[in-house]
Amino acid sequence: GTNAKTVFTGFGLAFLYQWLMQGLKLWRDIPGVTLGFFKGAVIDAEASPALLGVGYIIGAKTSCIMLSGGILAALVLTPAIKLFGEALDQPLFAELMVKPQLIRDMGPDDIRRNYILYIGAGAVATGGLISLIQALPLIFGSIRSGLGDLAGGAGGGEHAGRRTERDLPIWLVAVGCVGLVIAITLAPSLRMNWVGSVLVVVCGFFFATVSSRLTGEIGSSSNPISGMTVATLLLTCLVFLLLGWTTPTDRVAALSVAAIVCIAASNAGTTSQDLKTGYLLGATPQWQQWSILVGAVTSALVIGWTLVKLNDAGTVYTQRDLPQIRLASDVVNGLSRTERPRGPEITDTQEYRVWHAMTGNAEGVPQGKYLVRDDGSLAWFCDPSINGLIRQRDNGDPVEKFDAPKTRLMALIIDGILNQKLPWTLVLIGAFIALVMQLAGVSALPFAVGVYLPLSTSVAVFLGGAVRALADRLTNRTAEEGDTSPGVLFSSGYIAGGSVAAILIIFVSLIPGASAALDLGSRLPTAWNSSNLPAALSIVFLVAVLGYTGLAKTNRPLAQQNERRPE
Incomplete structure (x- = not known):
């Protein structure tokens, strides 16, 4: 109906815009001014x-906090480093x-x-x-409730009375968990060991329970996925350090543990949202859970292939400016x-040996991935697609790189x-900047994300949030009404x-x-190519269309539009 039309209109406009800007390169994607x-x-x-769509959805407050972090990084820290350095x-x-x-x-x-990202x-x-x-209080409460449900056999299994309480049998869930742990342990790409598998089970159980409860009872905005992922990675690395496991393989295993727990917690929260919506519509949880399982497996297969291709597209193998060193024979072997x-x-x-030069390596080579000849000399340097530095291949072709905020954070830990x-x-x-902001009453995480991301990203997000604030004020919408407004639907289309x-x-x-x-x-x-005007006008156009859509009449919340079907 009308809602779908709004989403697809935003989708079509954003698709066409992105194709003209990034595909045909008709105007600059990041207009900017250097302050001489x-x-x-x-x-x-x-x-x-x-990014405009993201800003509209998260709202003015969060986008303003992000912009504040971006201003600190770009207009305070960067000039200060330049001045004193x-x-x-x-x-x-x-x-x-x-x-x-x-x-x-x-x-x-x-x-x-070199500095601000750290x-x-x-x-x-x-x-x-x-x-x-x-x-933490909500986390402990969620864990207690989850353990209580498990001990009491909550969920009803096959013999549940009411249709809306019929879940997958607990034995099937247990068998599935055991099968997943075995598959994770045996998967060669994850470099998993038995300690990592145990940590996946323990952290996955607790944080999936927390995520599900918090999302189900409060909402996804209160779900600390980032914090739980960082906590898992910290715990895993500390355990590995105590055991003396510090090889590159162990680093991959630690990252795999955190990634799996992060995905498990995220999926748990998403499942709670789906089950809440299904309850409003009168769905049967058991069939929802099967559908979610099929969707998760399908998405994993498709996304995995897509990410591999995206990584290949942005990865650069270069022979320019290679360090003239020769690795010792024992290292090569x-x-x-x-x-x-x-x-x-x-x-x-030719097939070459792969050498990952770590920070502070004995050879004095910049960190990164190198292809090495049998005699120990360096043949190629492999610059990654994500957070890579080389934006041009040796043949002169430009390469699109991806800035991923959390990857460098995980590597740092x-x-x-x-x-x-x-x-x-x-x-x-x-760390202390984040602590100061929290003590000052400002949410530290969105501010920190603003510090980490480029200012250009935070400005675009802020513009979307500002449009949301203006639209909600002019239409006298409440926060709940704003979350279901045509502007949010249109923003979803923008993002997609x-x-x-x-x-x-x-x-x-x-x-x-x-x-x-x-x-x-x-x-x-x-x-034309060097001018900021075309890009600036294009931003004004996107903002104007988003603002016009945001001023449209608000739809009623789903709970008011649908009567729950009989049980």
């Missing part, structure tokens, strides 16, 4: 319908850089990559832990995994505990359309020569 009088400061905004004649934290350079030679992006990661980790601590370089116009089909080599000064600065178009563009880029053929921007005048 304020060295190191840049103000920019990402022209993304998806210009006199240094040695690179600061050179061991963390792929290519060490002096601060005086760095631009704002370099400072953010500060932001410390802030995000602290914010996640704070949110977890705040939820210990490298059992092999790989060949991949990418457009790469004709090298793992390296900081197992490798014990981290710029702790930067991390602690971020922009995301699907971006993924499609990346897949198209895998076709040799396709990106160059689609690049109409390269045929436009230089003045």
Whole structure:
């Protein structure tokens, strides 16, 4: 009906917009202004319908807090590092850089990559832990309730009386859990050991219970997924450190434990939301649970394949500026995994040994993944798709990279505990920034996310939140009415359309020569491509359409539209 039309209209508009901007490159995606009088400061905004949609959905308060964090990072910390670091004649934290350079030679992006991200990661980790601590009373209550339900056989199983209380039999759930643990332990890519499997079971049980209860009783906004994931990773790394397990394989295992628990907790909360909605509609939980299981398995298979392809599209194998070193023979002989370089116009089909250079390695090589010849010399450097630095292949083709806020945070925790080599000064600065904000009455986690993300992202999210605040005020909507307004539906379309178009563009880029053929921007005048005006006007257009939709009449909440079917 009308709701679907609103969502699909937003989807279509965002898809077309993203294709014109990112696929055909008709205008810049991040217009910005460098403040010449304020060295190191840049103000920019990402022209993304998806980010505008996110801002509208999360609301003005959270988006304002995120923007505050972004302003601190871009307009306070970055200029401060530039100011006080210009006199240094040695690179600061050179061991963390792929290519060490002096601060005086760095631009704002370099400072953010080499310093601000560590500060932001410390802030995000602290914010996640704070949110977890705040939820402890609810967590303990959820655990008690969950254990009580389990002991009392809640759920009814096959013999439940009322249809709306018929769940999957508990024996089937137990068998499924055991089967999953066995599969996780045996999966070679997860590098799982028996301790990791035990931690998956223990942390997964407790945090899935917490997530389900909190989401079911309060709502998803009170679900501290980030905090629970960070807590799991911290616990796993500490246990591994006590056992002396600090090899690269153990690091992968620790990350796998945290990832599995995170997914389990997230799915538990989502399941509670689905069951609540099903109860309003008179659905049978047992059949809902089967549907959720089928959907989860299907999504995992599709998303896994998609992520692999996205990673391949942004991964760069390069031979430029390789360190001229030769690994010791015992190191080379210990490298059992092999790989060949991949990418457009790469004709090298030889298999090389894979060497992961860790932070502070004895060879003095920047951290990263290298392909090594049998004689120990470096043949290729592999720059990852996520948080990678090289945005151009050796043949000159541009490459789209992905900034993922949480990946560097997880790496910081793992390296900081197992490798014990981290710029702790930067991390602690971020941690205390988050603590100060929490003590000042500002939610630390969204502020920390703003510090970590580029200012351009926070500005786009803020614009969406500002439109939401204005629309709700002009229409006198309550918070509950605002959550079901046409603006939220339209924003969902913005997010889906922009995301699907971006993924499609990346897949198209895998076709040799396709990106160059689609690049109409390269045929436009230089003045157009370098101008901020087209992108700024496009943002104004997106904001105007979103605001117009947000002013439309609010739909009634679902509970008022549907009468629950008889049991």
